[in-house]
Amino acid sequence: MKQQSPLSNQPLRSVVALVLLSACLLTACGESENNVQSGNRTGTLHWGNGTEPQSIDPHIATGVPEHHIIGALMEGLVLKDRDTLEAIPGIAETWHISDDARIYTFNLRSDARWSNGDVLNAHDFVWSWWRALQPRLGNSYAYMYFPIANAKDYYRGEIEKFSEVGVKALDDLTLEITLENPTPYFLQLLDHYSMFPVHQPTIEKFGDADERGTRWTYAGNLVSNGPFKLAEWEINRSVVVEKNSFYYASEKVKLNRVIFYPTENQTTEERMFRAGQLHYTNDVPIDKIETYRAAEDSALKITPYLGTYFYRINVSVPHLQDRQVRRALAMTIDRALITDKVLKAGQIPAYAMTPPNTLGYYPPATLSFDPAAARQLLADAGYPNGEGFPVTEILYNTNEAHRKVAVAIQQMWRKHLNIEVKLLNQEWKVYLDSESNGDYEISRAGWIGDYVDPNNFLDLFLCDSGNNRTGWCNREYDQLVLQQAPRAATHAERLAIFARAETILLDELPVLPIYTYTTKHLVKPSVKNLGSNILDQNYFRDIYLQQADN
Amino acid sequence: MVRFVLGRILQAVPVLLIVVSITFILVHSAPGGPFSADKAVPAEVLEALEAQYNLDQPLWQQYLSYLGDVLRGDLGPSFKYPGRSVNELIASGLPTTAELGFYAMLVAVVIGVIAGVIASMRPNTLQDYVPMSVAMIGICMPSFLLGPLLVLIFGIHLEWLPVSGWNQIPGDKILPAITLGTGYAAYIARLSRGGMLEVLSQDYIRTARAKGLSEFIIIGKHALRGGLIPVVAFLGPAFAGLLGGSFVVETIFQIPGLGRFYVQAAFNRDYTMILGTTVFFAALIIFFNLLSDILAIWLNPKLRQQVRGDAE
Numbered sequence: 001m002k003q004q005s006p007l008s009n010q011p012l013r014s015v016v017a018l019v020l021l022s023a024c025l026l027t028a029c030g031e032s033e034n035n036v037q038s039g040n041r042t043g044t045l046h047w048g049n050g051t052e053p054q055s056i057d058p059h060i061a062t063g064v065p066e067h068h069i070i071g072a073l074m075e076g077l078v079l080k081d082r083d084t085l086e087a088i089p090g091i092a093e094t095w096h097i098s099d100d101a102r103i104y105t106f107n108l109r110s111d112a113r114w115s116n117g118d119v120l121n122a123h124d125f126v127w128s129w130w131r132a133l134q135p136r137l138g139n140s141y142a143y144m145y146f147p148i149a150n151a152k153d154y155y156r157g158e159i160e161k162f163s164e165v166g167v168k169a170l171d172d173l174t175l176e177i178t179l180e181n182p183t184p185y186f187l188q189l190l191d192h193y194s195m196f197p198v199h200q201p202t203i204e205k206f207g208d209a210d211e212r213g214t215r216w217t218y219a220g221n222l223v224s225n226g227p228f229k230l231a232e233w234e235i236n237r238s239v240v241v242e243k244n245s246f247y248y249a250s251e252k253v254k255l256n257r258v259i260f261y262p263t264e265n266q267t268t269e270e271r272m273f274r275a276g277q278l279h280y281t282n283d284v285p286i287d288k289i290e291t292y293r294a295a296e297d298s299a300l301k302i303t304p305y306l307g308t309y310f311y312r313i314n315v316s317v318p319h320l321q322d323r324q325v326r327r328a329l330a331m332t333i334d335r336a337l338i339t340d341k342v343l344k345a346g347q348i349p350a351y352a353m354t355p356p357n358t359l360g361y362y363p364p365a366t367l368s369f370d371p372a373a374a375r376q377l378l379a380d381a382g383y384p385n386g387e388g389f390p391v392t393e394i395l396y397n398t399n400e401a402h403r404k405v406a407v408a409i410q411q412m413w414r415k416h417l418n419i420e421v422k423l424l425n426q427e428w429k430v431y432l433d434s435e436s437n438g439d440y441e442i443s444r445a446g447w448i449g450d451y452v453d454p455n456n457f458l459d460l461f462l463c464d465s466g467n468n469r470t471g472w473c474n475r476e477y478d479q480l481v482l483q484q485a486p487r488a489a490t491h492a493e494r495l496a497i498f499a500r501a502e503t504i505l506l507d508e509l510p511v512l513p514i515y516t517y518t519t520k521h522l523v524k525p526s527v528k529n530l531g532s533n534i535l536d537q538n539y540f541r542d543i544y545l546q547q548a549d550n
Numbered sequence: 551m552v553r554f555v556l557g558r559i560l561q562a563v564p565v566l567l568i569v570v571s572i573t574f575i576l577v578h579s580a581p582g583g584p585f586s587a588d589k590a591v592p593a594e595v596l597e598a599l600e601a602q603y604n605l606d607q608p609l610w611q612q613y614l615s616y617l618g619d620v621l622r623g624d625l626g627p628s629f630k631y632p633g634r635s636v637n638e639l640i641a642s643g644l645p646t647t648a649e650l651g652f653y654a655m656l657v658a659v660v661i662g663v664i665a666g667v668i669a670s671m672r673p674n675t676l677q678d679y680v681p682m683s684v685a686m687i688g689i690c691m692p693s694f695l696l697g698p699l700l701v702l703i704f705g706i707h708l709e710w711l712p713v714s715g716w717n718q719i720p721g722d723k724i725l726p727a728i729t730l731g732t733g734y735a736a737y738i739a740r741l742s743r744g745g746m747l748e749v750l751s752q753d754y755i756r757t758a759r760a761k762g763l764s765e766f767i768i769i770g771k772h773a774l775r776g777g778l779i780p781v782v783a784f785l786g787p788a789f790a791g792l793l794g795g796s797f798v799v800e801t802i803f804q805i806p807g808l809g810r811f812y813v814q815a816a817f818n819r820d821y822t823m824i825l826g827t828t829v830f831f832a833a834l835i836i837f838f839n840l841l842s843d844i845l846a847i848w849l850n851p852k853l854r855q856q857v858r859g860d861a862e
Binding site for chain 2: 136155156234265271434
């Protein structure tokens with residue numbers, strides 16, 4: 001029996017009313033200011049910061065997101081010019097370098113203060129650097145100190161007294177640093193967060209100086225010396241820093257607050273940018289680049305980056321032991337095709353490990369795209385027209401861009417060398433495990449420089465470097481990078497030694513350089529004074545927001 | 551009843567022990583460790599780290615000391631966030647996830663029950679087919695598709711709602727709650743339709759109709775109470791499922807909840823965090839199952855008698 005529906009229309013009406021009410025409310029939401037508009041008005045920068053920071057203790061932290069936050073909170077002896085990367089005064093107002101380039105004397109500014117008003121002096125640096133070299137602290141960047149006389153021996157326990165390390169406070173405002181060898185990039189290191197000073201009383205209040213992970217970095221506890229101080233840190237939500245009135249140049253700092261958002265999901269981050277929730281994104285999804293590039297007044301900002309994308313070759317795999325095979329593989333990668341047609345974000349084809357113009361260094365041009373010569377090399381190695389060449393596997397960590405590059409190279413090798421290549425993707429940690437155990441044949445890799453110097457790229461492939469992972473070892477190469485370069489009399493001589501080392505590397509090819517990275521960000525037009533440099537380094541003390549636009 | 555509850559709590563102990571043990575074995579046998587990184591970690595640093603987190607001890611010793619800590623309610627320090635304990639991280643993420651779960655459940659119950667009731671009033675007609683087809687689409691549509699779709703329409707295109715965040719911008723809770731709740735709304739719609747159909751064919755409903763009561767009173771006052779029993783039984787496990795399964799929505803909308811910690815912990819091989827959140831979710835599921843059993847017994851006289859009979 002079918003029933004009539006005498007259901008009074010009352011509930012139906014209520015539902016309709018509710019929907020209309022919600023729609024009104026929603027529309028009202030749309031009319032309110034978004035983050036970018038309110039931020040421009042109040043001087044609050046909304047910054048997409050990649051992943052959630054693990055630690056903001058400068059002597060424990062590693063990683064770019066941490067770098068941004070620590071850079072807002074703390075400051076070292078020097079800063080860098082945001083375009084040229086030349087050292088400019090930071091906590092040190094002036095400095096003097098001895099004629100033999102081994103002794104650096106820094107004159108600290110007298111108005112340097114911690115965020116609680118305490119005076120910051122040269123003894124703070126000595127204590128902080130002592131702390132950074134305590135092995136129990138687990139500082140992954142301890143090696144940044146190794147150019148300093150005896151620092152390495154002290155860290156390894158071969159010297160017991162820290163007074164023997166080349167760091168001395170001559171008086172409250174004078175710090176003298178003695179180096180093991182002349183180190184042209186030493187001033188740059190001083191602007192790396194691992195060399196920033198930390199506030200001794202705060203650290204000792206929350207635990208031992210060399211204790212890892214105490215609560216001194218929590219909001220409310222942290223005392224720092226930079227242009228901003230930590231106001232809030234809610235995990236996975238945001239880190240908020242506010243202007244530090246005790247900062248020596250606080251009247252020049254135009255931003256009142258910076259809010260760092262963890263934005264590990266690039267797609268969400270891009271949507272946040274479009275909806276006006278962010279001024280600046282940490283990255284741009286690869287499939288959105290063309291759309292942004294085509295737009296007028298594009299928000300897309302692409303800058304060359306001090307980093308190389310390359311493939312490691314496991315030289316202990318029998319058919320990859322032959323140098324001619326590795327060379328044939330290197331010469332059949334059409335790098336320009338990969339950067340122009342696959343990645344499309346302005347990457348630069350790389351024919352060497354060190355990016356061009358790294359502190360004035362240009363790597364030797366001994367490698368080129370030459371399929372005919374490559375085929376001959378493969379034939380000479382015993383594989384004419386690729387016959388008998390074992391199926392080779394490219395390992396990469398799961399990621400769409402890595403997959404696209406691997407597929408392109410697979411096609412190129414098939415086309416030019418007639419060899420079969422399999423692709424294997426693994427989850428990040430599994431991939432790291434496979435790579436460091438040598439459980440791979442060819443593996444994707446990338447290296448981003450910590451400082452601008454060829455040494456930072458070439459020491460990867462020293463025989464006992466933990467980052468080598470290819471099984472390749474060449475004593476002459478080690479001798480050049482480890483012994484000769486540090487003792488070079490002039491900068492030009494030092495670069496010439498590096499060029500000799502890199503020639504060996506490019507001759508032996510335990511690695512296949514593919515491209516030089518670029519950084520990609522979306523930036524609202526109101527953000528001014530961003531840095532434009534190969535380290536992608538920004539100084540929040542310089543950035544300001546223009547109110548007129550959004 | 552007390553004996554029933556106590557019995558169930560006692561049963562939970564071995565279940566949790568098995569969960570801890572299996573998870574412990576699985577996380578420690580997964581390739582890659584918590585401290586492996588792209589840039590090789592120096593041997594001295596690795597040694598210091600392993601000593602700090604007791605990873606230098608034999609596995610069985612690590613297992614026993616972990617069990618001891620768990621019994622004391624201490625889930626250990628997080629490997630990824632130095633200085634933060636797993637307890638602290640769970641406490642920071644739980645309120646957000648619980649709030650998200652609550653709103654999602656609200657969406658699910660309101661939409662689901664209304665759709666189910668409307669469908670049940672005229673079975674096998676268009677009024678039944680339309681809401682049930684929509685429900686079927688809701689069940690089939692994964693949140694990783696629905697979420698971005700809603701964001702594109704209401705966040706980017708219409709600019710009505712924020713596209714991410716939680717409790718940061720007015721209205722930022724609406725899209726995540728709808729995304730997470732829709733799948734469950736669909737289940738609830740089907741369950742309430744089934745429940746209502748059964749109740750509507752009962753004699754007492756016919757009597758109510760014969761008395762000339764309005765359909766609104768019949769449904770609202772007499773039928774709903776009985777018709778929603780299957781929904782109530784579903785709510786407990788569903789809420790636990792919502793809490794445990796919220797990580798996709800939390801990732802899409804950048805919500806600082808527990809689900810995101812869980813997934814990140816697995817990627818980071820943050821052993822203690824994986825173990826802690828797994829144990830916590832296991833305990834939560836056991837608790838909500840127990841709660842829904844108690845509710846079902848309370849609502850259903852037959853079950854109540856059965857429990858009493860067992861006790862005697």
